[in-house]
Structure formats: structure tokens, C-alpha cells
Amino acid sequence: MPDQSNRVEKLRESDEKYPYHSKSRVLKYVKCPRQFEYSYLKGYKEPETYPMRRGTAIHETIEDYYHNVSHYVSTYVIPPTVGQLQQFLPDYKRWQPYVEPFISNFLRFEARRLEEASSIETWLPVEVEAEGWVEDPLDQGNDPIPAMGYVDVIYHADSIPGLLDTGKVIVDHKTGKTPDEQYRDDGIYLQGEFYTMLFGDEYNITAVAGYYPKNDDLIVSTPSRSRRSDLLQTMGDIETAIEEDHVYLETDEQPLCKWGEADDEECSYYRICSSSWGEPLRHGDTVRKMVANGCSHGEIAAHLNCSYDSVNYAKYKLGLS
Ligand code: SF4
16 A cells, blocks of 8 residues: 555544545535435445455555556666566456456556557556645635545556646546446546546646546546536535535435345435335336236326336336336
8 A cells, every 4th residue: 555644534533524525425425415415424334345345456456566567667677568567466366356357458558558658657657546635625714624535546648548648647447337428527527627626736637537447448538627616516515515414415316226126236325215216126026017007107106106207217127118
């Protein structure tokens, strides 16, 4: 692990209800204010899932890979070749379950960077697991709530194919699937703006990206004033909700409430939330019977006390539409 301060731990242990903003907190609020409330104001823990464990293992593998790369370059005069990259991975037991497609694609990404970089120095990361803070992001002056975050890697732009050769590029490694275009604004692009806010004073950030080894995709965004304004607005909304001690923040009923019939295909808080989005999927057999009996969407929605849209979505997921 790189040197990181223990400031976050100390803030978490403090009596402050909401001691700092982070990328995860802001993105969760944008996704669903009620989910944010359950996670960060009420402190309800979400169970660890397989994708979370996989994500941690892959992130730690990549972090140690860069540590080994840096050690090699500082020790040997001859730069590594593409064929040598695999030897920088740590003990194979840690990454062997994720070779295909994650680790293989990550090595392809690294090979492309090695071929693109104008020197071995610009191929090396500038920082790995860098910690950034902004003390007064909303420019309030009085008892501000700071913003903080860790970024996976900061690269020289010179090593990233397809980008201008100047400045630095922040890259987060994402182990999920590449998001569709319609989900990027409130997800990977907003996250990129958050990171630019954290590191923009220290580095000339020319782009921010998410690398998705599952699909070998690099999704790049550039710093944006309008996105920064949306980000600050969201952080202000969060602070207002906390100051005014709101309880039961707004729900955003959507497919992320429940996306399949199985118990693990739903938001961690679905069973305690007022959302009714998932009712047709929780009662899939009832929906199947009602459809077979010729019931309309409206009749199914009235029977299950849920929205027309959620019935539509469930029919699609159940293969009935
Ligand atoms: S179930 Fe839906 S509305 Fe409720 S917290 Fe989860 S995402 Fe938000």
C-alpha cells in the first residue's frame, strides 16, 4: 500500500454526521438519495458480494504490479519489453481466478501504453493510489466539509494512446462491465470531475478515464465546467439535507431497486425501503399467471400496488413482452 494518511479513519471516528465528501458518497446520492441516506447517514452496511471481492483482488494485483514495475525500472538500465510485463504481477494465486478477461486485458492495456510512451519515464505511473483533499470545495469559509478521494493511477498523458501528449491522466480501474452511454454522465464522467477537483491544483489534468478490463475499454472524459457545476450543486444539496436534518430522503424508483427475481438481484435496502419497483419481480409467478389470463399492465400494477413502468420492466425481464 502507498503511504496514505489516517485522516479518513479519524474523521469516521469523529462525532460528525457527515465528515467528508467522497466520490462514492456523491455518486450514491445522485443514483438514489434514499440509498445514500441508508449507507452514509444511517450507516447500514451492505453485504460484501462476489463482484466486490473480485474488484478488491484485481485492484490490489494492479497496485502491486505497478510497485514491481517501478522497482524494476529503478534497478535495471534496460527497459522492460511487452513480453516481460506478466512477470511484474504478484503471486499468481491472487489473480489466477481473474486471468480471463481481466488480467489478460490489463496486460494488453499496459503493452499499448509501453508502445505509445515516448520514454520509459513517461510509461511509469506518476502516482498509484494517490490521496487527494480539497478543504473547502463549496467555498464556504466557515467550518467547511472537505472532499477527499483516492485515485487508482495517475499516468503521463504521453503513454495513453489517442490522447494529446501533454499533462496527466487520472485512470480508475473498473471491474464491472463498460457502462452504456446513457449511464456515463451520472457515473464515470461525474466521478472523473470529482477527481479533477481533487487533483487539478496539483497536476495539469488533461483527461480522466475509467479502464474496464472486462471489455478492454478506456472511457475518457475531459474536465468540464458544467459537470463541475453539477457536482458542486449535488454536494450543496447533500449538505442542505444534512443541515436540515432531513429523514427519508427522496427515493428514486428504478431498475437498480430490483433487476431480477432472485433475492440477490435487488438493492441491499429494498426490503426496508418504501420503493415498490421490484414487486412484479418479487411476485414473478403472479405476473406470469395474470399475463396468461389476459390481464392488462394496469390491472397487474393495481394488484401489486406498484407502477405501470415497473410492470413493463418486469415483463421484459421475465421474457413476457
Ligand atoms: S430500493 Fe430503490 S429507492 Fe430504495 S434505496 Fe434502493 S435504489 Fe433507492
